[in-house]
Amino acid sequence: MPLQPSSFAILGAGLMGRLLAVELARQGHRVDIYDAGSPAAENSAATVAAAMLAPLAESAITEPGVVRMGHHALTRWPELLGALSEPVFFQQAGTLIVWHRQDAAEAQRLTRQLEANQHKVPELPALQKLDGAALAQAEPTLAQRFAQGLYLPGEGQLDNRQLLAALVVEMQRLSVHMHWHTPQSPEAFTPGAPGQPDWVLDCRGLGAKGQWPALRGVRGEVVRIYAPDVTLQRPTRLVHPRYPIYIAPKEDHLFVIGATEIESDDLSPASVRSTLELLSAAYAVHPSFAEGRILELATQCRPTLPDNLPAIRQPRPGVLEINGLYRHGFMIAPAMLDVTLEVLNAGQSQLSQRFDLALDLEPAPLPPPSAAAAFA
Ligand SMILES: Cc1cc2nc3c(=O)[nH]c(=O)nc-3n(C[C@H](O)[C@H](O)[C@H](O)COP(=O)(O)OP(=O)(O)OC[C@H]3O[C@@H](n4cnc5c(N)ncnc54)[C@H](O)[C@@H]3O)c2cc1C
Structure with missing residues (x-):
């Protein structure tokens, strides 16, 4: 009714x-x-936010119900955006996951976890393992630094x-x-x-918070960089024991690099440590970030029950x-x-x-x- x-x-x-x-x-x-x-x-x-729509990638840290919501979003966002009178950048070119050689064991553990999660939510497309040649085809500039990767088809992002x-x-x-x-x-x-x-x-x-006393903030710091020499086509995540960053390429050579995840309601500006970690990890993924221009260092807290x-x-x-x-x-x-x-x-x-x-x-x-x- x-x-x-x-x-x-x-x-x-x-x-x-x-x-x-x-x-x-x-x-x-x-x-x-x-x-x-x-x-x-x-x-x-x-x-x-980086506004990535990555249900399988996020299944590593959340429950199948949230992953199914993420799958729902991948068909609903185009409808919702299509009904707006102003254009909004939306991309569904998948997620790429890469790692340095020394982190191969962690990457293997993540691969097994994502495969198991994909079986729990079978409507998600299966992940693909990329060797050097396949990685070079997906993101040519990454193949010089990474020998392999994972590709999660269908995942998206918006601006x-x-x-x-x-x-x-x-x-x-x-x-x-x-x-x-x-x-x-x-x-x-x-x-x-x-x-x-x-x-x-x-x-x-x-x-x-007055209505939800147990609601807490989870602090996240994010860098926005203008980097015309960086050619990444899709959100790219780095498996790393200390800095598991992502790089989300938006339109016009804008890259959102994030994000820290700190149990705190602190909304003060980004710390030197977090900034160094985010930028070092981004530079390690793609050295052309060195000539990029930092447009913004932002902090916000995620509303979390x-x-x-x-x-x-x-x-x-x-x-x-x-x-x-x-x-x-x-x-x-x-x-x-x-x-x-x-x-x-x-x-x-x-x-x-x-x-x-x-x-x-x-x-x-x-x-x-x-x-x-x-x-x-
Ligand atoms: C660093 C970071 C990265 C993120 N990356 C992603 C990502 O890649 N993908 C993804 O899916 N999500 C991501 N998120 C999460 C996402 O941004 C949040 O889950 C989402 O914005 C929450 O939406 P909301 O409407 O509940 O709250 P918000 O977007 O925070 O909006 C709350 C609004 O309430 C207003 N408000 C507060 N108090 C009052 C009051 N008393 N009266 C009136 N108005 C009030 C505020 O001004 C604000 O505008 C990220 C978040 C952060 C911080």
């Missing part, structure tokens, strides 16, 4: 908030979105900043009421009461909280979006079972749809 015309207050205009605002406005609902920051999303994890900007344009086009520099909390609303929204969707990431898994819950009627996207926000956002829309429409979600996604919808009689005169 389609959701009756309703009014929504969305708290947080990072990745999840903007996606939900656009989809709900497109369905004809009134949407107000509030953010503590500006349209540039300077306080969001989404702005700093996070283009996406965030395109979603603002879309919100404008769909008459979403945008309230920038306006911090909010769910306590400020009484959903369903006169003059109040029917629904409050809390998508504030780390800003929702104790089990490192995402969650959706309904603490009271008319309030939904969506959080814990951790290091997989872009990879799982389409799944989180589709599950949230199912919950709003039907009070439950079939899809969530496929993704083993924790839904806590008690005590949850759906609020009656308002008269929503504005939409009549």
Whole structure:
């Protein structure tokens, strides 16, 4: 049963908030979105992210349900991006994994782990082992330094900043009421009461710590480099005991190199140690980074729940909280979006079972749809 015309207050205009605002406005609902920051999303994890969509690569550190969400994203992102009026860079040229000779044992362990995980999520394309010749064909400049590699077909990436900007344009086009520099909390609303929204969707990431006391930040530092002499075609990961970095090539010779993963809410600037590690590892993968120009050194914290898994819950009627996207926000956002829309429409979600996604919808009689005169 389609959701009756309703009014929504969305708290947080990072990745999840903007996606939900656009989809709900497109369905004809009134949407107000509030953010503590500006349209540039300077306080969001989404702005700093590399926005890789790499379910098999990430299966090394997450659960099969999240991996299945990542697989879902690879078909949903092209649909979601195709419906936007502004173009967003999206690529599905696979992920490359390489290692130095001395790290071969670690690479073998990772290969076995990825093969086992691929059997658990058989819809993912199988990884391919590349010898020197195959590696030279995939990324010619890497073959001089690496004797072998792994190729994970079908994995993707997008340009996070283009996406965030395109979603603002879309919100404008769909008459979403945008309230920038306006911090909010769910306590400020009484959903369903006169003059109040029917629904409050809390998508504030780390800003929702008051509602999720166990929510924590996992600090990540990222370097953005302009390097016209570097010719990598696809996200490339380095297996390394201390600096397991990735290099994500965006458009116009821009490379996002990341990311540290430090158990801390510290949002202070990148440390010298992290910067040295990221840049040394990138230089070891491709020496032409030496002549690149550092555009930005950025830090943000990933919003993370104790089990490192995402969650959706309904603490009271008319309030939904969506959080814990951790290091997989872009990879799982389409799944989180589709599950949230199912919950709003039907009070439950079939899809969530496929993704083993924790839904806590008690005590949850759906609020009656308002008269929503504005939409009549
Ligand atoms: C270094 C790094 C690298 C990453 N790389 C990847 C990757 O390659 N692939 C991937 O899939 N994911 C990646 N991620 C993860 C991804 O960025 C996050 O999972 C995702 O951004 C979380 O989305 P969100 O909407 O929940 O939170 P956010 O994007 O953080 O947005 C939260 C928003 O809430 C707002 N807010 C906070 N408090 C309030 C308040 N009181 N009132 C109103 N608004 C408020 C903030 O201003 C912010 O705009 C990375 C993250 C980091 C930090």
